[in-house]
Structure formats: C-alpha cells, structure tokens
Amino acid sequence: MSTLNEYSTPNRMKIRTQISCPHCWHEFSTDQILFISESPELLGDVKLGDIAPVRFLPFRFDVSGAALDSHGIACHKLACPNCHLQIPRAILQMPNSFISIVGAPASGKSYFLASMIWKLRKTMTRNFCMNFTDADTAMNKRIRDYESTQFMNTGENKIVAIEKTEAQGDIYNRTKINGQETTLAQPFTFTITAMPDHPFQKQAYRSQMICLYDNAGESFLPGSDNITQPVTRHLVKSDVIMFLFDPTQDQRFQKACKKTVADPQMNSSLGGTVRRSEVRQETVLTEMIERIRAHARLSFHEKHKRPLIIVLTKLDAWKQLATFFDYKRLWYRLPDKSICVFDVKKIEEYSQQLRQLLLDLIPDLVSTAESFAENVTYMAVSATGGPPTVDPKTNATGYIPSTINPVWVETPFLYAQTITKKYCVPIYNP
Numbered sequence: 001m002s003t004l005n006e007y008s009t010p011n012r013m014k015i016r017t018q019i020s021c022p023h024c025w026h027e028f029s030t031d032q033i034l035f036i037s038e039s040p041e042l043l044g045d046v047k048l049g050d051i052a053p054v055r056f057l058p059f060r061f062d063v064s065g066a067a068l069d070s071h072g073i074a075c076h077k078l079a080c081p082n083c084h085l086q087i088p089r090a091i092l093q094m095p096n097s098f099i100s101i102v103g104a105p106a107s108g109k110s111y112f113l114a115s116m117i118w119k120l121r122k123t124m125t126r127n128f129c130m131n132f133t134d135a136d137t138a139m140n141k142r143i144r145d146y147e148s149t150q151f152m153n154t155g156e157n158k159i160v161a162i163e164k165t166e167a168q169g170d171i172y173n174r175t176k177i178n179g180q181e182t183t184l185a186q187p188f189t190f191t192i193t194a195m196p197d198h199p200f201q202k203q204a205y206r207s208q209m210i211c212l213y214d215n216a217g218e219s220f221l222p223g224s225d226n227i228t229q230p231v232t233r234h235l236v237k238s239d240v241i242m243f244l245f246d247p248t249q250d251q252r253f254q255k256a257c258k259k260t261v262a263d264p265q266m267n268s269s270l271g272g273t274v275r276r277s278e279v280r281q282e283t284v285l286t287e288m289i290e291r292i293r294a295h296a297r298l299s300f301h302e303k304h305k306r307p308l309i310i311v312l313t314k315l316d317a318w319k320q321l322a323t324f325f326d327y328k329r330l331w332y333r334l335p336d337k338s339i340c341v342f343d344v345k346k347i348e349e350y351s352q353q354l355r356q357l358l359l360d361l362i363p364d365l366v367s368t369a370e371s372f373a374e375n376v377t378y379m380a381v382s383a384t385g386g387p388p389t390v391d392p393k394t395n396a397t398g399y400i401p402s403t404i405n406p407v408w409v410e411t412p413f414l415y416a417q418t419i420t421k422k423y424c425v426p427i428y429n430p
C-alpha cells in the first residue's frame with residue numbers, strides 16, 4: 001500500500017514581504033521593488049547605462065494596479081533595487097529557491113542542465129500534475145536555445161553541440177553595485193505550480209520559483225572568485241548544491257573500466273577534440289567548500305546544513321562499473337490516481353552503492369564531501385544517453401539530436417525537492 005506525505009501549509013498566493021534578487025542575491029522588502037519604464041523615450045539608468053530603460057519607484061498606479069511611469073504609461077516589468085536588473089514577476093508571489101550546479105570545466109554542467117529542464121517540463125506535468133514553466137522566457141533564452149539544439153532538430157542528421165560556457169562575455173550582465181562595476185551571472189528562473197486537476201489540491205502543493213545558473217567551470221577554479229565578478233556567490237544562498245563529478249576525466253575511473261568504451265572521452269584512439277579540466281575535480285570541490293565556508297561564515301568544524309548531491313555525470317560512458325542499476329523509472333503511478341509517487345528509498349539505496357564505488361576509487365572525494373555537508377547523496381545521470389560523435393571533417397565532437405536519450409536527469413532535482421521539503425512531488429512510502 002502506498003501512502004502520501006502530508007502537507008499542511010495552504011497554497012495561498014499572497015504578495016511576499018521579503019524578496020531575494022536572483023541576480024545579486026540582495027534581500028529587500030517588496031515596497032523597495034523598482035518598475036522598468038515602458039515609454040520608449042524614457043532611457044538611461046545610473047547602474048545599467050544610457051540605453052537601459054529608466055527604473056523608478058512608483059507612486060501612481062492605474063485601475064488595474066499597474067505602475068505608471070513619468071509619461072503615464074503602464075509598466076509591468078520589475079527590477080531589483082540593488083542591481084537594477086529585471087526580475088520575474090512570479091517572485092512577488094512565490095518563495096524563491098536557489099540550486100547551484102557546480103563542476104570542473106567540461107564535467108557536463110550545460111548538457112545536464114539542458115536535459116534536466118527539458119525532461120522536467122514533461123515529467124512534472126505528466127507524472128506529478130505540476131506545471132514547470134519559465135518564469136521569464138527572455139531571461140531563460142540561453143537554456144531554451146540549449147534545449148532546441150539538443151532536442152528540437154530530431155529530423156536532421158546534423159551533428160550539433162552545446163558550446164563551452166565562457167567565463168566572460170555577453171552571457172553575463174553588467175551593472176554597478178556599491179559604485180563598483182560588477183559582472184553577474186544570468187539566472188534561469190522557473191515556476192512550479194499545481195495543475196487545476198491536481199488530485200491533492202487540498203493538501204496544498206506549494207507554488208515556488210526555482211533559480212539556477214550555468215556557470216563556466218573556470219569560475220569554480222581556485223583564484224577566480226572576486227568582488228567584481230561574484231558569479232558563483234549563489235553557492236551561499238543555495239538550498240541544494242549539485243556537484244557534478246565527471247568520471248571520464250578521472251584516471252582511476254578510466255582504469256577501472258576494463259571493457260573498451262566507444263567514447264572519445266574514455267578512449268583517445270577514437271580521435272575527436274575532447275575538452276578536459278586542467279585542475280583535478282577534487283580540488284574544485286575543495287574550492288567550492290572554501291568559498292561557502294568563507295562567505296557563509298561557517299567555521300572549519302561546522303557542517304553545512306543544506307544538502308549536497310554528488311552527481312556522477314556521463315553514466316553511459318562508465319556504466320560497466322555500476323551493474324547495480326536496473327534503469328527502471330524512479331516513480332510509480334498510484335492506483336486510480338492521475339499522479340505518481342517518487343521512490344526516495346531506491347535513490348538512497350543507489351546512493352549507498354555509488355558511495356561504495358567512490359570509496360573504492362576516489363575515497364578523498366567522499367571524505368571531503370562528507371566532512372563538509374551533513375547530508376550527502378550520490379546520484380548518477382547521463383545527459384545524452386550515449387557518447388559524442390566525432391565529426392570527421394572538423395574533428396569536433398557533438399550529437400545527432402535523434403540519438404540523444406537522457407537517463408535519470410530529473411532525479412537529482414526531484415530528490416532535492418523531497419529532502420528540502422519543497423513538496424512538489426509525493427513520496428512513495430511503502
């Protein structure tokens with residue numbers, strides 16, 4: 001017999017009093033929020049420059065409650081009072097939670113993010129009666145482009161690839177904070193809301209906004225954190241950290257794989273331009289921990305209270321070492337219900353097995369993670385389901401979209417939802 005976890009907080013959609021900016025993480029009260037002028041002539045902002053529309057604190061409103069700018073035009077877009085960057089309107093009504101995706105260069109962060117979001121859009125609706133949608137489509141453009149690259153060109157036999165995330169350039173927002181030119185990472189924001197036919201409406205499945213970032217691996221390397229480019233400071237705010245560890249970049253994993261693998265990342269005789277981190281992945285984990293300890297003012301002996309998920313990426317390339325997986329779905333449909341329940345026990349069982357594998361191969365990774373966080377879980381995913389193809393003309397690696405078949409990419413997010421008690425998925429509790 002399955003039972004459901006009970007939820008007690010009602011799903012009220014009232015205006016929040018305190019907000020955390022997804023760009024600069026500044027906390028402010030709702031009455032400080034700025035509006036962005038929609039009159040084409042009202043240009044110029046002290047922090048964003050001459051061509052940015054004017055930001056203003058409204059004092060006149062129309063009958064529908066929209067703020068009026070100095071030309072009497074109704075304005076709907078909101079901005080943070082600290083960085084002046086645009087923030088999604090959903091932030092007014094929904095609690096905002098942050099998820100950090102951390103990993104060395106080429107560990108698979110961008111591919112994982114693209115596959116996870118693509119899958120969550122479907123899985124949440126089909127299986128958990130929750131809408132998972134963009135909080136702001138313009139802000140999410142880059143991730144939508146990633147999804148289109150990987151999943152929308154399935155009719156074509158062309159090799160496509162998600163580009164390396166650059167540590168500088170147009171993908172970052174520039175503003176002034178405390179008079180200092182500052183570069184900030186573009187947040188990707190999503191809302192999760194219960195669908196009208198959700199069978200457990202009365203149990204109040206809470207609406208929430210999720211905020212994620214796609215950092216360049218270089219931004220996590222020692223020496224790259226500074227006050228003018230605080231692009232990884234979301235780490236301190238994060239409700240969950242997903243640390244991506246790429247076994248194909250680790251010699252101990254490569255040696256343990258006795259059977260030949262048809263992946264240029266594991267087998268250099270296949271050619272192909274393969275990117276690798278110049279810094280060992282354990283060092284990236286240690287650097288992440290040092291940043292959190294420093295900025296969250298956590299003493300050396302204190303443990304981080306929020307969950308850390310070690311996500312082993314590119315499972316397709318090292319699956320011979322994980323024979324304990326049965327690759328079945330980790331959620332089941334309840335009898336006579338339109339909703340599924342998520343099998344947390346199975347995740348925890350797999351986590352123990354992956355932990356043992358890591359203890360055998362990279363014990364220092366386990367000890368570093370567990371001496372930092374109270375709650376560490378080990379999970380495995382494949383964002384693509386298979387190895388990249390080498391383009392014989394250019395030697396570049398990429399994928400034919402119709403061959404991409406992600407494995408378990410949604411599970412770190414779903415599991416994170418259950419352990420942080422965000423309650424968007426019911427738990428299987430036999």
Ligand SMILES: Nc1nc2c(ncn2[C@@H]2O[C@H](COP(=O)(O)OP(=O)(O)OP(=O)(O)O)[C@@H](O)[C@H]2O)c(=O)[nH]1
Nearest residue numbers: 105106107108109110111165216217314382383384
């Ligand atoms: N076999 C296999 N290869 C993958 C998978 N996901 C990504 N890759 C390969 O890993 C390479 C790096 O992936 P990215 O997602 O760009 O890595 P990243 O962590 O975003 O790297 P930076 O942007 O440099 O920080 C890609 O070129 C892919 O070919 C996977 O699930 N399986």
Ligand SMILES: [Mg+2]
Nearest residue numbers: 109110164165
């Ligand atoms: Mg990337």
Ligand SMILES: [Zn+2]
Nearest residue numbers: 021024080083
């Ligand atoms: Zn801000």
